[in-house]
Amino acid sequence: MAEYSPMMQHYLKTKEEYKDCILFYRLGDFYEMFFDDALVVSKELELTLTGKDCGQEERAPMCGVPFHAVDSYLYRLVQKGYKVAIAEQMEDPKLAKGLVKREVIRVVTPGTITSAQALDETKNNYLMGIVYLDSRYGISTADISTGEFLVTEVESDRELFDEINKFSPSEIICNNAFYVSGVDLDELKNRYQVAISALDSHFFSDESCKKVLKEHFKVGSLSGLGLDDYPTGVIAAGAVMEYMYETQKSTLEHITTITPYSTGQYMVIDTSTRRNLELVETMREKQKRGTLLWVLDKTSTAMGKRLLRTWIEQPLLSSDAINHRLDAVESLVNQTVQRGDLIEELHYIADLERMMTRTVYGSATPKEIYAMAQTCERLPSLRQQAESCGCAELSEIVSRIDPLSDIKDKIYAAVDPDAPSTLKDGGVIAKGYHPEVDELRSIRDNTKGVLAQLETRLRQETGIPKLKIGYNHVFGYFIEVSNSYKAQVPESYIRKQTLTTGERYITQELKELENKILGAHERLIALEHRLFNELLESIGAQLDRIQRTANAVAELDVLAALAQVAAENNYCRPTCLLYTSPSP
Secondary structure: OOOOOHHHHHHHHHHHHOOOOEEEEEEOOEEEEEHHHHHHHHHHOOOOOEEEOOOOOOOEEEEEEEHHHHHHHHHHHHHOOOOEEEEEEOOOOOOOOOOOOEEEEEEEOOOOOOOOOOOOOOOOOOEEEEEEEOOEEEEEEEEOOOOEEEEEEEOOHHHHHHHHHHHOOOEEEEOHHHHOOOOOHHHHHHHHOOEEEEOOHHHHOHHHHHHHHHHHHOOOOHHHHOOOOOHHHHHHHHHHHHHHHHHHOOOOOOOOOOEEOOHHHEOOOOHHHHHHHOOOOOOOOOOOOOOHHHHHOOOOOHHHHHHHHHHHHOOEOOHHHHHHHHHHHHHHHOOHHHHHHHHHHHOOOOOHHHHHHHHHHOOOOHHHHHHHHHHHHHHHHHHHHHHOOOOHHHHHHHOOOOOOHHHHHHHHHHEOOOOOOOOOOOOOEOOOOOHHHHHHHHHHHOHHHHHHHHHHHHHHHHOOOOOEEEEEOOOEEEEEEEHHHHHHOOOOOEEEEEOOOEEEEEOHHHHHHHHHHHHHHHHHHHHHHHHHHHHHHHHHOOHHHHHHHHHHHHHHHHHHHHHHHHHHHOOOOOOOOOOOOOOO
């Protein structure tokens, strides 16, 4: 039997390493799928199924999607519960010797997708890890798109379902013991539309889970993270972290904290009560309209919308914490003008949380980065409006909002205001930011003008009035001088061709210009890629500042929204007293 072609051998080897995934294999401008993957994807996405010569008698079933539009196809597959491994070209095919090097750069799953097109900006996209051990459930929940990372433990099935219902994860990973614990997995999948998979035992090793958490958060002991009281939760959190490492192929720098919590910190609302109260979705239509969230959601930012949902899903029990929020809301209710100005400013704030995740990943688009600068431009005014309320609670929030003026200035200097959504066609870097970019653009867009300028200068330098610059496919660009002026040709000119009417020459300067002209566009695109990636790295280095600011803005947005609803509906402030159970 004939061997598979070298490319197909590499494809099959890669596929063997990612058996549980659909493999998107980059070939030029397309991601291609072969064999069973092609059959599945062509059916699920309604793509045309073709074939490819693979070295065998029969052609391999094949289908493909354009690389520049891959996000929409990924989203549709992930929505259906599939995992997708992205095998990318790791070198320029034009420069590669032999087979182009390809590697899987990430695995996209329902709980780890970060594409802006795929995510609902109004809600978190949670990945949940569940570990069943010694009759306890360790639970860790992460939103990779925002960096949120939580951990807790519960004892009963009812409490477990309450946590699942609270977070509504799009994906659950678990140990084998959970799979056989007696929990009705089919009910879980059907009720919550969640993908569930059991991972290999190595993900749940007690020592390796502790190690990955300590290394990621750079601590010598888990005590520093407040995890001493959550031994089973630590295993769940370590497994989630390891899973995110394996799928994202990145350092996950944007996950900077892990928050342990006790279910006793929040009001216990069981699954049935939560459903009947219609907090975030109606019982019958599963819609937002008609719910408590629908009534209260006057938020202006995507970050605020997600935080409001979290506050509704997790009501506080501490009267001090509740009154702290109510004090801020009351202050805003009583200051109509300031509240209106504050809400107006909030409308201009972009989703910094998810922008930063994509920035750290290197997948943020030029338009997103420019929108980040526009958001930074609004932060000083936002701070001023909140400060003018004279409320201690709001002032504390304002103290956490960094103006980020240095980041704003850096982006405005680097990114063209009319930058496109993608890098593939250039036009990203602003004029004046980098001299080589400006030069390459000038050459690309004005080749005739550049050559005419050079021709005029050479005529002046040599005193040859009819010196001409021409081009052919054999010699490239050349300088042509008629026989009557040969004696005036400088010694630095190199003869390339003799004609009956004259001579053709080249110079080092013309050769360098030729290289620039012929490769100007490709080099310009490559240079813009490099400069933009350097910009993303420099912004990513300010992750802590930007995340802290994003969290504070989200909180300010929710408080302003609640105040607006209270004012519009003439709500009165509830009295919240500390309740102490009577002594027996």
